Structures are given as C-alpha cells and as structure tokens.
Amino acid sequence: MNAPDLKEPKGKRDWSEAVSVVARKKPSPAVPDKLYEKSKTVHNQRIDGPFRRFKWAVMVVTLAIYYITPWLRWDRGPYAPDQAVLVDLANRRFYMFGIEIWPHEFYFVAGLLIMAGIGLFLVTSAVGRAWCGYACPQTVWTDVFQHIDRLFDGDRNARIRLDKAPWGPAKIARRTSKWSVYLVISFVTGGAWILYFADAPTLFADFFAGEAAPIAYATVGVLTATTFALGGFMREQVCIYMCPWPRIQTAMLDEKSLIVTYKDWRGEKRGSLKKAAKDPDAYGDCIDCLQCVAVCPTGIDIREGPQIGCITCALCIDACDRVMKDIGRPRGLIDYATLEDCKHEAAGGTPVSPWKTLLRPRTLIYFTIWGGIGGALLFALGVRSHTDLTVSPDRNPPFMLLSDGSVRNAYTLKLRNMESRPRVMEVALGGLPGGVLWTDTIALENAGRSQEIEVPADATRTVRAYVLAPADTDEQGFTFTLTSLDEQRESDTAETRFSTPGGNP
Template sequence: MNSPNNRPDDWSAFTKVKTERADPLYESAKTVHNKRIDGPFRRFKWLVMLVTLGIYYGTPWIRWDRGPYAPDQAVLIDLANRRFYMFNIEIWPHEFYFVAGLLIMAGIGLFLVTSAVGRAWCGYACPQTVWTDLFQHVDRFVDGDRNARVRMEAAPWTIAKLSRRVFKYMIYLVIGFWTGGAWIMYFADAPTLTVDFWTGQAAMAAYITVAILTLTTVVLGGFMREQVCVYMCPWPRIQTAMMDEKSLLVTYKDWRGEPRGSVKKAQKNPGEFGDCIDCMQCVQVCPTGIDIREGPQIGCITCALCIDACDKVMADIGRPRGLIDYATLEDCEAEQAGQPARPAWKALMRPRTFAYTLIWGAIGLGLLFALGVRSHADISVAADRNPPFMLMSDGSVRNSYTIKLRNMESQPRRMEVALSGLPGGRMWTETISNDDAAPSQTFEVPADQTLSTRVYVMAPAGTEAQEFTLDLTTLDEQRESDSAATKFDAPGDN
C-alpha cells in the first residue's frame, strides 16, 4: 500500500487548494468618516437628537408636587418601595399590566413606523443611532470634516495626533459618564443621589452601574457604531417581515441615474448618460458607509442624509431633485414606466397603516380608561389555617385572618372594614379589645402604603361554615370601596 509520503505532488496540490479556498468569514471593519451635510433630513436628525437627549438627561431633574407624603421627582422608579411614578401617574406592583400595555404600544408603534417608512426608527430615534451621531459630531469638532479625519487617521503618530486623540477620547468618556449618571437618577431622588455620589455615600450599585454604562456607551457609540446596526442588532432582520412593495424606502432611481457620467461627459454626449454624476456624495455622508446606489441593504438605516446630499448636487448642476428619494417599489415601477411621481404622504394612506394606528390608539385609550376608573384603595384577605377555627367557652366560633388595606393616595386615609354575609358576626384586631368587637372597624392607613393587620372574626354558637365578605369603604369625599371574599370555618365543616 502506498503511503502519503510517497505522493508529495498530490499533498502539495491539496494544501494549495485548501489555502486558496480559505476565504475570510467576515470583512475587516473599516472606519466610516461621514461628511457634514445640511438639508431638511439632517436638520430633522438634529431636532430628534436634541429632543431625545434633552428628555433623557433632563427628565430626572423635573419636579412634581405630589404632596408631603410622596416623592417630588416627576419620573421615578422607586425599587425600594416598589413604585413607578410618572408625573401624575403612580403604578403599583399589582398594576404591572399598565407597563405591559405601554410595552405593547411601543412594539406596535415600531410595526407602524416600519411598515410605513421602513427603518425610520433606526435612522432617527434609536439610542444607538442618537449616540453614534453625537460621537460623530465630536469627531468633526476635534478632527475636522471628512477629508481632515481621513488624513488624520492615515498620518503617523505624532505629539499633535496623540494629543487630539486623548482630547477626543476624554470627551467620549465625559459623554459616557453622563449617560450612565443620568440613568441612575431615574432610580433615586436626583439631587440627593448626586450629592451622595460625589461625596462617596451612594450605594456601590450606583458606581458599578455608572461604570458599566460609561464603558458600553463609549464602546458601542464611540467605536463600534455602525457595526452594532449591521451585525449585532436583530431588528433589521425582523423588520423585513413587516415591509412590502408599498413601504416607503430610501431608494436610488437607477433608471434615471444610469449610466453614470460626469457633467462634462453628459454635455459632450447628450442623451447617453443619466443624472448620476458619480460624485460619491451620497456615500460620503452616509453614517454607515454604504452605497445606496447598490440597492436596499442591511446597512441602510433610512436616515435619508443621502437624499440631502443628492438633492444639493442636483440643484448645483441644474437637474431635478429626487434621484435618491423616499419611494415605494410600486411607485418606482410606475415612475419608470413614465407615470408622474406620487407624493410620499399618499403612500402612507393604506389599510395596513390605518390598522396599526387603530390598534395602537385603542390600546392607548384602554390604558387611559383603566387609569381613570381604577380605585385608589383596595383590600385583600388571607385566612389563618393553623388552626382553622377556635371554639370559645360560650360556644361561639372564632376565625383569624390577615387583611391588607392598600392606600394608593399621597395622604393618610381612614378606611372602614365591615362584615357582610355573616349573621351576628363581629370583628376586632390585636390592638382592639374583644369587648369592643363590632360588625365593622375603622383603620388609619398611612399615605401611599399598605397596612397589614391581624383580624379576629367571631360568630354566634351554631354558625355553620359559609362564605362572607369584608367590605372596605374610605371615609373621605371620594368614598371609594372594595371587597374581598373569604370563608368562615366552623365545627362540622367537611
């Protein structure tokens, strides 16, 4: 039998083929140096960035008067007391369905935006996009516009380049630090936490959270940037299922732009070239570095900056705007066939958009209705099971219960609890003598708290096991009420 060592030619051929087929699994990351551009979409991005960052950084400092018994921070996630405050709304743990409803509205809102205008969320309001845009502006502030940044990156390391890098990365760290610092302000009183943080008195969790968020903000927004959108984010893969030929997309109209040629070539050869002069402005302004002329692709976040750039070039050379524009695939086919371009707003007027809007609005109205009719006081009861009842010397029967009275107002409230459905029944508590037992008792419930107390209920001799209720009524002008059903155990109960 021949050994592989006896066939050197075959072995060398095999290794050569293997080497030639070893293609890289991914493309090496290339730094994107996008160019400054002005236009309606760029100005809209400025507006969205300023509004979203202003809301994020400024909201914890807004005060809201809820009275002397509740925190005065407008938006607060109070984990210690298990409360969520948002201006005049207070959400308790048992009302988590409000949070679930808001999350559902957010999801349907994303479906609505995606089906109507593609990845507009990604292009304008996604936190990754907003912070990436902010860091790119920092790059321009420190290193200059695109050409200057390209030269800086290619230049050898000198004292000047090192000092610029240190200065820029320090700004990165400041942005990341304030991002993490703003986040923890949502979980405690902002002014108090700020003082505690800088004096070293805050909880260790606060420092760890700020450190983690500082790191992630700098890494994701300052360095990874478009790679998060292309490789890490699942949303571009999911949203394709919600888009069709009627969805508005940023589109390059190739039938109008091709073949490409400079202005001089077009003047020398009339009718042979399209409107695209291959100036590369659409590529240079793109924050993810794609070429929109290659068609729809996962790197396009629909920010429409390429539209601003192309419209500016078309205006400079005297050609009509819209070579790159928001358009549906249906409209593109119609326009290519010679029909006039349809306004973008008309593409939004379709059944799917209305359906998503109606569902989104219905959920919102349902949540508002639930907020408007909810009671700010309720009662729950749990019977003691060891023992289930006690037989007294006079033949009467006593049961024990633990009741919880919830006061969801920011002021103390007096509440009356009365027996219903238990003839001859009386009740008292550990702080009330059984000589003062009565069919009803009054409790003082602190503001924004739940009062838990042990209650004894006694019924006359001969009372059989039966169901009854404890009825709660607030003794104020609101006169809110609630009831809780439970069982009274007695001898002979099976």
C-alpha cells in the first residue's frame, strides 16, 4: 500500500480537513465487538491410552485414601484414641498411625509442609505440572464429575448437542439427575473431611442423628458447596484463573524439564490425508484432526505451544498416538519432551534418554534437600523423649521470707507424659545447696530433694512446687529434673532461678 499524500491541500480546504481525508483512506485496525467473551463449556472427549489409564489409577488411589483413611483403626492402648489418622483439636493432638504429635512438636508438621513444597518443586522441575495433571484434588474431582457427565449425557458430541438444545422435560430431567449426583458426591466429600477431626464412627452417627457440633454441619455445608461449584461447573477456570501455581511454575521450569510438547518441525505444515497424499513433501504429520483439543480437559490447543492452561495430563499424547497409529505414522508428534531435546531432535539428532533428563543437578539438589529434611524428621522422631517438663516461677511475689529467715520460692511445673499409659515420675532439684522441694500433693514435713508424682496417660499434669533454701542462700540458678520411673528412664531438665531478698530485681 502506498503512503498517503500528506502535502498541504490546495483551495479552500484547511489542513484539518486533509487529515480527516487521510484518516478515512487509512484502513482502521480491527476492533473487537466485545471486550469480554464468555468462556465456553469444555466438553472433553473420552480417550483410552497409557496416560489415561494412569490417571484412572491415581484417581482410584487418591479417592480411596481420602474416603477410607478416617475409618482405619490403630491400637494405641486403653488411654488413647484408636483412629489411625486423627487431628484431635480438642486435646491438641495429631495422630498418624504410630506417630503422635503434641503442640510443642509442631516443627514436625512444619517439616512435612516444607517437604511437600520442595516435593512440588522437584516434580515440576522434572516433569512439569504432573501434580496438576494427576493428583491435585481439583483435577481428581473434576475427572470424577466429567465421567458423571458421560454417564448421563453421553460423550463429547452428545453433550454439545444437549447444551445447544432448548430446555424441555427431557433436558431438565437429565440435568436434575446429573446435578443430584454432583450434590451427593460433594456431600460425601465434605462429610469425609470432618471425620478426620473426631472419632469417625461416633461422629458419623451423631451427624445423622442431629447431635453433632454446629461446626461439623457448617464445615460439611461449605465443602459441599465448594466441591459442587468448583468440580461441577468451574473446573478448568480454577486451574487457569484461580490457582496461583501455573504462574509460579515458570520459575521451576527450564529447557531441561519434561513437558507435554507438540513437535512443530515434524507436524507442520498441517493438512488432511488427501492433501498430504497429493504433495507429501509440502505437509507434515499433523492432519489437523483436532483430537488433541477434543480430549483436553481444559480445552486448549497444545499445538500453540506451552501455555498456562496445560496441566500436563498427557491425554493429548494418547489421542495423537492413536491417530498416528491409525494413519501409519510414527508416534510422538505430541510427547513428553524437553525444549533442549526438541531442538536436538529437530536438528536430526536422536532423543535423549528420560533418565538423563531427570538425573540432572537441579533435580538432584531438590531431591537431596527433600530427602535431608525427611531424614532429619525421622531422626528427631526416633530420638525424641516422651517425657517433657516446663517450669514457670511466680513473679508476684518472687519470694517469701519466712520467720526463721529461710526463703521460699514457688513454681508452676507442667509434667508431660507422652506415653499411652500412666507413669510415675520423679521431680528432683539440681544445684541450690541446702534446698528442699515439696509440692501441693504432699505436706511440708515430707519435703526433700525429690518428689514422686503420678502423671496420667497421654496427658500433662500441672503441679505447684515450692522450694525452700537457708537464709544465707544467694540468688542463683538451679534446675528441675523430671525422670520417668520405668524401664525407659527418660528424663528432661528445665533451668530456672531462685530469688532472694539480696538478689538483683
């Protein structure tokens, strides 16, 4: 197109009129009719293949773990709950099979959360968004609801036709039946969650008898509503718009990360079988059948390159491999591959072994950190003591001066027995020459350097302790030592101070 003539016009027309003429001659850019386009419902097509079967296996395993775990029993003796996995908020305990976590041991939970985060980094740097594609709760429940769709409405084409059909008795009946199943699954999902926080059989019976706590009904209601909405209707919008991980994952990926990739140097130029038969050299392997788009649960076209909507479920690989097999062309047009491997293969090289891709410095560093934290947690769990002592001295008054000149200090002791049986424990003084100890459970006449106290199973006993020292005692530090009087002989020591009138305030 020739450039418009911007010379000053002759005659009576002024410059502004000339500019308007030029503007009319210049083609205007395309302006969209709408600034916002309503998202279309994604109806993915059923597909069978190795990755689809792997998704089935992961879905069955994860759902079985979620729904069955609260009902598993674990014998911890007569003094502790027998639910295998229990978050006992009322008593501030966390039970997982043979492990019991107390509030002061929250570092174990923090360590597990850190391991989960680093594990996610490791998986993403190695195989992209494999977590999103297979094990993420949103993916698992979306997969369940999509299979419910096929059960009631048929496969992809039938669902599309039903969506376009006008509302009538048949469509209303189908939708009502399907949404009722959605609701039942959502309710069971919310109901299973609360069973982790109380004895499952008892809470189950109380819930349907109307005797459960109000928070139980509120929690089930909220989780039912969110599962129904997110898994039944929002689906891919959660993965694309609501979840922050697609935006974070770019920092985890590099040119050596395995991702689902369309090999454009092999597939382009796209054309049908008829066109390729007439001119084989002009067309690539992609026959533009759109099967990769039809099976995608988020509705993207992987041939457009890596994008935020790809959850790396690899269903497009199953679809493309089936098409390649049917038309007699080699598989792998869409495949798990690294960008580095793609460049190498496009230049005529052979594909790199996946093991070489996975065993590289970045993934090994992540795995080393992940394994190191896990090893440290296991070591701490193995050597931890089941006896714990905390000491709090009285601050007001800090001491009592008795008539004979001796000085008495008062302390609050918390004796923690982390065994599932009662234990007799000994509290003894360390240091403080001439000092004697007695508690609110015995008389002053029985004071001595140590006292024996029975602590209930899996409990913390609070005891008031009094320490008496001679009149000439200076302010100084000393210790309380708690020792279990059983075969384990576990002990814990707490340091504190003895206050006197001549000491520092």
